[in-house]
Amino acid sequence: MLADRADSSLETLDPANREDSRKRLQKAQDLIAETLGFLAAASARRINLDDGMTSLAQDWLDTLSDAAGLPQIAVVIPAPSEFTGMVTQVVRLRLPVDGVWGLPVAIHEYGHFVAAQMARRAERDGIERTVIPVEDLLHSTASKEDLPLLYWHGHEVFSDAFAAATAGPAYTHYCIRYRFDPLTAHEVTATHPSAVRRIRVQLTVLDMLASKDRGGFLIGEVAGLRRRWLAGLEANGVDPGEAPDPQLDPLENELVQLLLADEDLSRIRYSDHAAARALAEQPLDQQRQAPSVTHALNAAWCRRQAIEKDEADPYVIARRVDDVARATKQFVRQVIDHG
């Protein structure tokens, strides 16, 4: 589709208009670079350079799309950094991968895609039409405030909230342990809000899930996550609070409300953390079917934390955690294939 568009764009190229021609050529070159990158990534995936993680991620995202009644993404490929192409619908996952621990990042990237796919019928100006609530909200807020940054930050906040709501604590565990550096927790970039805000929105969503989760398991898990994050900040002398942002704060709140109110997405929302705990209580190779991939991933974190609590020797911990990761990966594959 993009190639066709570039092709027709070049067909009507007017050599006299140098500026326009330069732009069109640049676009075509970008497309070629993108295509080459895609082919390289696809090859990398084919020769299992990513240890099979992107194909696992893609199969998982497909099951979620089916369950939520959403279209499937085009493809998941390994890449130098994470990114979701909204037009191509290609989800890129960063190499090197962190094994199953990093798998929930695919849900965050999928969140960008979902934001553009969440549609509902609504009456506007007396006419019933399809609206894309998240995209509409982000566009309208960003243009009203004349702050394009708001659009990108809002997108990230929504995807974080979506990942926490769908993958449960497994996503936040990964962010805290592997991704977010407490020392730079207040840093804001052109595309991403601060880590403090991103963790805050995740914990807000998890708190909401925990209040409805039977058995009290999620309440304890979220309290543990909060403790760990705050301890990391405190150890580095970093202020745990986020400065108020009059634009992004209300937007963050609205996005969370939109996410949790969506009926389709409620079908893939994480719940029943007790089931993950129950999975973690038995060796994974002796398990029957897991309720879902998400439960298997959260069970892996439960096991990992139990190991870290029981063991003192860091080498033993590392070995046992690797064993859990390997067993979980096999188990997730089984759940996807037979689930």
Added chain:
Amino acid sequence: MGDLVLRTRVAVARRNLKRVRELSRTVEMRLAGLGEFLNLPQTLRADLDDAWRMSHELEALAREYQYESPQLLEEVQSLTQQLNKIGRDLQKKCDEAEQLRNELVQLFSQRRDVDDFLLKSARQLEPNLTVNNYFQNQKRIDALFSEYVDLLRGVALRSAGFGDDDAQLSDLFLIADQLPSLWGRVDGWSWQSLAVPSRQDGSGSSEAMVLRVGFPEWTIWALPFVQHGFGHVFAKKRQFAAPGRADAISAAALADALATVATGPAYACAALLLRLDPAEVTGPTEATVRSATILVTLRQIAAADPDGPLAILTDRLCAEWRDAVSTAAGDVGAFESAMAAPLSADLADWARRELLGLDADGDPQEPLWLQHWGTIATWAGHLQEGHHENIDLADAAISDDDRPMALAYVLDAAWLARVGTQASEDAPAYAEDVIAKGAIAKMLEVVRPHARPPGGAGRAGPSRRPNR
């Protein structure tokens, strides 16, 4: 001065001790009568075979006249079909009678403690009882008789087939007999006595280690009280008493701490919600010390995970009990003092050290039921939804251990299905029977794994809605 009073009493005591010695014979005679009754389906089956043979002969004869009288053949064939159906029903009854007979025989043949302790005591006492030592032995004799009566009454009740659609009393006590095996062996000894229905729960150790489950609740909800009774037996075997205190209140509180460690929150729920009287929390009373010890024991176990589900459940039970004490005009301050007192903490600590084993740092390990709390919570969900068939007992398997831990897990799951970590999770009143029925069905699978599903405790079915 005459000794008529004493001589009379010694004679009565001896006669009664003889009765105690003949307990097995008494029970055998009772079982013999019952055996005849249980043979009835088999006898009827033989009679039915005769009728069935005659109906076949009649059918052959009617076949010869089928053209003259086709209706005759149809009628005879219908008769044969009815006899076949009766035969199938009767076969089912024969199987059930056989199972009941086996269980009753096992009731005494496999519960060796009755013979080993009660009868032995009677045998020792009877020949040596004289007018000179009667009063020294009177207390022990009374206790023996009381136990003898409880046993007979208990066996009679257990074998009478009382119960309802949900569960037979005999099923419930079959489960109760197995609960002390969750504790493992105590200094190489394992309990092989009986649990019997009684007016009151066992509050002290008995000669024959008989465990009494008191009325008014002979249901699954009261099963944890068996563990309190066994707590007394355990403490006696380990020769432990509360430090510096040998009174009945401390002994009961120690049994509570042990029962809580061995069973889990199911015991705390049963004791606080069914038995202990909040109105009696008026100072350092039994209700005060016992309720505090139970909750302190749970708190100590939950301390390793202060935000975890057990900590939340314990806080809730604590708050509910405090409210109940306040509503019943009890003394909340007395309860708080007992919670803070060293006695409850010491008893809880001793119970944990005795039952749980120690880790490398010398601290008590996590109880098995807490290590499986996720499984238990999942089972609680199945029980509350009326889908006990989704419970896979294999999930409760523990390696290198033959203790039937699934009994404790199901008991905890049943209580957790009834009382959640927060009020919104509590089962509605109409679901309690469904939970109980499902839990008993699963526990019976543990105690008699190869038997048919129990008559009344099959699939629990969906939750019943209250009649409007």
